[in-house]
Amino acid sequence: MAPLMFFLRFLFFLSPVLFLMISTQSLAVEHWCSNDKGNYTTNSTYHTNLNALLSSFISPSNNGNGYGFYNSSYGENPDQVYAIGLCRGDHTWYACRNCLIQIVQQQPEFCPNQKEAFIVNEECMLRYANRSIYGHMETVPAFPLVYGNDVSSSVDGFIQKLRTLLEDLRGQAAGNGLLRKFAEGNANAPNSTIIYGVAQCTPDLTEQVCSDCLVGALGHIPKCCQVTQGANIINPSCYVRYEIVPFIDPTNIRPLPSPPPPLTVIIIVVPIGVSVVLIVIFFYICLRVRRTKKKLETRKLIPGSDNTDEIGSAESLQFDLATIRVSTDDFSEANKLGQGGFGFVYRGRLLNGEDIAVKRLSTNSGQGDLEFKNEVLLVAKLQHRNLVRLLGFCLEGSERLLVYEFVPNASLDHIIFDPTKRAQLDWERRYKIIVGTARGLLYLHEDSRLRIIHRDLKASNILIDTEMNPKISDFGMARLFVPDQTQGNTSRIVGTYGYMAPEYAMHGHFSVKSDVYSFGVLVLEIVSGEKTSGFRHGENAEDLLSFAWRSWREGTASNLIDPTLKTGSRNEIMRCIHIGLLCVQENVADRPTMASVILMMNSYSLTLPVPSQPAFYLHRSTGLDMSLPSEYNSGATRSDRSKSNSVIVMEYETFTEPHPR
């Protein structure tokens, strides 16, 4: 403590102006000292190290990373201290340092002996611990600071504008690079109100993790403050803030360095010998390209490969039938990968060597050509690493084909339910599959401009790539939504026995929460290695959900864990079971959103709600299922397709109003 206080006194002595500035600043301050991560004693090595580290943060010679981010550590194991500091993106170095000085000054008072702590005020934050925290997202605790009164008029309009603004800022901030993940903006709300907003993450997070963190912060808004004129939700890794008065100074935002200049300059100075070789290669490539072009004449473009332009028109995605016929060896039996509710899937190889999967739709879909093209255009725009990419389509005569990227491994059901192959899936991989699927689904539900409800999420619709990353397939079949519509009713129910939420199976009522239900079933399947339908435990035939629920109630949930899982954190596994049970709750409103699911997976310190009883609708709907083989089974023989993977297709065409509202 002594060196620090000495240092501060020294500063004050030197600079009365600075002292004045600090003492007049009165920013709201919040702090959290971890009482269960260990304490240090006064004058211990840890204490001295901490003081030295904090003094270095506010030393006049420390400019952080130049963009308001400080990361450093001090001392030796086991007394090493790690700290991160972050200032709001529009702060000058001077303002940033003042803000940090204020926090450092208050630290001994707030958290006098805890090894780990998080102290914030409205404009900067400080985090320290005895473990490495760089690159680790922490979303707990989250402090909501609320500003102003409630919005008095046009509340719904306000909420809508606010949400759009903050969602935009979330994307921008996350995509902003390693130096500073910050975005600011404003939006016009009703009654001449302007909403000003910012979103920021510590820049050590990856784009995806930053985005997840902000999803979490935004998730607090409906609970604390969506009708107030301002709020600031701060957690250790990110925050969002908005107000109806300007609070940032955009002119202070230092521009980020521009990307390195293109490589052309370097080529000029390459020695002549090398140049000759390059020229020869260049001409060779040109010749090849011209030749292939001739061969490819029938195919108008190569979508998804070298065409990085925005997908503009249906033409750029259109394949012609002759090309597809050649690539799939005229839809040969040998190239058949599987069959889903919508038709057979074939493997193909284009002339450029690219592998594709072609879904040949059954001709009686009843959809017009234009409608079909529009749908394809929309779905092709959905691109996420956990979604199977739609490359294009073909529409000729009665043929309707969808062309997808080819995912080399089998679908998840062929691995996880296979007594020998499931051994490939240790817990780490299963967890990766759960998280990836959750991310893909979140993208469909919230991140893409369209709101897509999958409606048939199941193990056979999760394809696994060579790195064991999951990719959700078949999402294009879902009904497409305009952005604000979150639920709907349908007279045509397409789903799979055991995965369908009861409100959907029985009333045709679907929403993002019916997908969450299917996700919950999937998680329980992945943890247990058992199919939801055809699940047997002991002598009694019992479905997976009933068994999971009963075990949970009786405190024996660990019985659910696949016995082949020898390693892996029990804690993490139990948490997944818990999350799975939350997702399959009978009451739609009790099920979490995919954003909360991601949040729950990411923060272990977050206490999960207690699940209520799942929906056991399975018992009531026997007899409705008709067996169809699974969707896609590359790498697997056709005879080992899962037999109980049945698809329900119910038509209620005779009803004009399928579901009483």
Ligand SMILES: *[C@@H]1O[C@H](CO)[C@@H](O)[C@H](O)[C@H]1NC(C)=O
């Ligand atoms: C941090 O301190 C706690 C409590 O003293 C200790 O259990 C833990 O192992 C320490 N962590 C590291 C990474 O040293």
Ligand SMILES: *[C@@H]1O[C@H](CO)[C@@H](O)[C@H](O)[C@H]1NC(C)=O
């Ligand atoms: C650390 O100290 C706080 C009080 O300062 C106390 O509440 C807490 O129980 C202590 N934690 C441990 C692990 O000793």
Ligand SMILES: *[C@@H]1O[C@H](CO)[C@@H](O)[C@H](O)[C@H]1NC(C)=O
């Ligand atoms: C810590 O060290 C300072 C100066 O070295 C001393 O004045 C103070 O009494 C010490 N405190 C304790 C609790 O040992």
Ligand SMILES: *[C@@H]1O[C@H](CO)[C@@H](O)[C@H](O)[C@H]1NC(C)=O
């Ligand atoms: C952040 O600080 C830690 C601890 O000193 C260090 O290991 C790491 O390399 C730092 N990262 C960057 C990007 O400076």
Ligand SMILES: *[C@@H]1O[C@H](CO)[C@@H](O)[C@H](O)[C@H]1NC(C)=O
């Ligand atoms: C607009 O807001 C002001 C206060 O900010 C309020 O007095 C007025 O009634 C509002 N007008 C409408 C049309 O809501």
